[in-house]
Amino acid sequence: MDTNKNPMLFLDNQLCFALYASAREVTKLYRPFLDELGLTYTQYVTLLVLWEKDELPVKSLGEKLYLDSGTLTPLLKKLEAAGHVRRDRDPQDERSVIVRLTEQGHALREKVEGLPAKVFCQTDMPPEEIEKLRDQLQDLTRTINKYAACKP
Template sequence: MARKHAAEQLLRLDNQICFAVYSAAHAFNRVYKPLLDRLSLTYPQYLVMLVLWERDNVPLKTIGERLFLDSGTLTPLLKRLEAAELIKRTRSTEDERQVLIELTAEGEALRDKAKSVPQSILAASACSVGELVAMKDEIVALRDRLNAVLGE
């Protein structure tokens, strides 16, 4: 047989884009780990802080929409950030269903220490900013198409 059936080829690990993305996510996580250890943050916690550094005092829901995470993930994570005194959780007075997340002074201050992280990641990526931006845009477009399918 000159070539295997297409369905067989698609089952091969090395042909699957999802595994490429999956394993790249883990590789990123491992590169981030020592950098974030210095901030005493995990990667998902760092993502939450990025959201808050852009806009403070937002409901849990909004953070979840931004990061594609639900309350089952965020509630315990935010409690740990509160225990670390980086954020405060308070019920909204207008809508008591909502929990508003607010940075503490300490949480704000951490932003400065975090500024050098992206540069280190850039270096580890070992390619140009232009290439990375192009890849990022493609991956985001793919992610959004996948999420669109889920919304149907």
């Protein structure tokens, strides 16, 4: 009946919590820099996608970011209000909304060029380890996402 009997439930034994906590802590490292640009972290990663490939439907953004329209619609409206993107219905398929960078949105890219490097510095992690970790996490995310897709 002792609480110490099941280490499976110890907080520090949970991968899920290690992920949950580290994701939030790493995000916090971006905040001071993003604050200056008036961006939130989620807005920032959304822009990363668009800088890589512009003119994407909300659907595609959602697939890349693992976010749904409930999160993206209000976020994209804010990016639009800030002048970074435009949102237009796709004339080919009026159900779809195409998100495009404005000039201003394109220009913003230069201001964050150095950001990832600045953050890496604060992690005290060798680049190879960071890459390995990143790749493992990507595998994990894809595996889970595939699992979820085949379920009803």
